[in-house]
Amino acid sequence: MLDIKDLVVEHGNMRALFGMTLNVRQGERVALLGANGAGKSTTLGAIAGIYPPRSGSIRFKGTEIAGKPAAVNVVSGIAMVPEGRRLFTGMTVQENLELGAYAPSLRKGVQDRLEGIFDMFPILKEKRHQLSGELSGGQQQMVAIGRALMSKPDLLLLDEPFLGIAPVVVHLVMDALRKIAEGGVTVLLVEQNVHRAFEFAERGYVIEHGHVIMQGSAHDILDDPDFSAKFLGVDSEENQA
Numbered sequence: 001m002l003d004i005k006d007l008v009v010e011h012g013n014m015r016a017l018f019g020m021t022l023n024v025r026q027g028e029r030v031a032l033l034g035a036n037g038a039g040k041s042t043t044l045g046a047i048a049g050i051y052p053p054r055s056g057s058i059r060f061k062g063t064e065i066a067g068k069p070a071a072v073n074v075v076s077g078i079a080m081v082p083e084g085r086r087l088f089t090g091m092t093v094q095e096n097l098e099l100g101a102y103a104p105s106l107r108k109g110v111q112d113r114l115e116g117i118f119d120m121f122p123i124l125k126e127k128r129h130q131l132s133g134e135l136s137g138g139q140q141q142m143v144a145i146g147r148a149l150m151s152k153p154d155l156l157l158l159d160e161p162f163l164g165i166a167p168v169v170v171h172l173v174m175d176a177l178r179k180i181a182e183g184g185v186t187v188l189l190v191e192q193n194v195h196r197a198f199e200f201a202e203r204g205y206v207i208e209h210g211h212v213i214m215q216g217s218a219h220d221i222l223d224d225p226d227f228s229a230k231f232l233g234v235d236s237e238e239n240q241a
Contacts, residue, residue: 001026001186002047002155007056007066009046016042018210019056024155024188029181031201032190033221033231039210040190041083044157047188048080049073060155075103079153083160083190085144089133093124096132096143100150110150117146120176138169145176156180158189162196174200194231198222206231
């Protein structure tokens with residue numbers, strides 16, 4: 001479904017990705033792993049159309065999308081849940097959700113999709129007329145995920161979906177993501193917590209300084225001594241912070 005080859009992305013004068021290459025097959029759940037600043041979020045942003053690449057290829061369902069604007073990519077079937085959620089906090093829960101289907105081609109079936117979101121996250125139905133800025137962090141993440149699903153994505157990009165939410169809500173969100181994946185949506189996930197990432201993802205790519213340095217199944221990556229020495233210690237320290 002997604003093939004990235006030799007992708008180079010720059011932020012101003014700073015290069016963030018140095019020839020990134022990866023692929024995601026239809027129906028997979030794949031994690032991008034690595035330390036802060038490795039290039040994980042930039043990779044998602046390039047796929048979504050937020051960061052135009054300097055060079056390289058991004059093919060989605062066989063079509064080249066490198067450099068296409070985010071609005072075009074949403075209509076083609078790519079949705080992103082950004083780090084920090086980025087809701088319109090002065091708008092209600094329902095208004096935020098409906099914005100996920102803003103494009104005319106996505107308007108058909110909006111009410112059915114909205115009810116599907118409320119079935120997945122019942123608390124959002126209860127708070128549908130409340131301002132999203134008044135919700136807890138976990139509830140805001142539910143809105144952000146629901147907003148992405150309103151565009152009927154084939155590929156869902158998740159950037160740190162469990163960051164800043166209570167442990168009990170993490171399990172609710174994880175269960176919802178599993179249902180989304182079981183429904184046929186392909187998922188590419190950025191997650192700092194390696195073990196949590198592999199509670200969901202089937203395989204992963206490890207990124208360092210804008211390069212893929214390792215890839216494989218959860219078992220292969222977690223059992224690799226180089227990975228354990230370099231990343232699991234970092235992960236443990238961050239969880240204690």
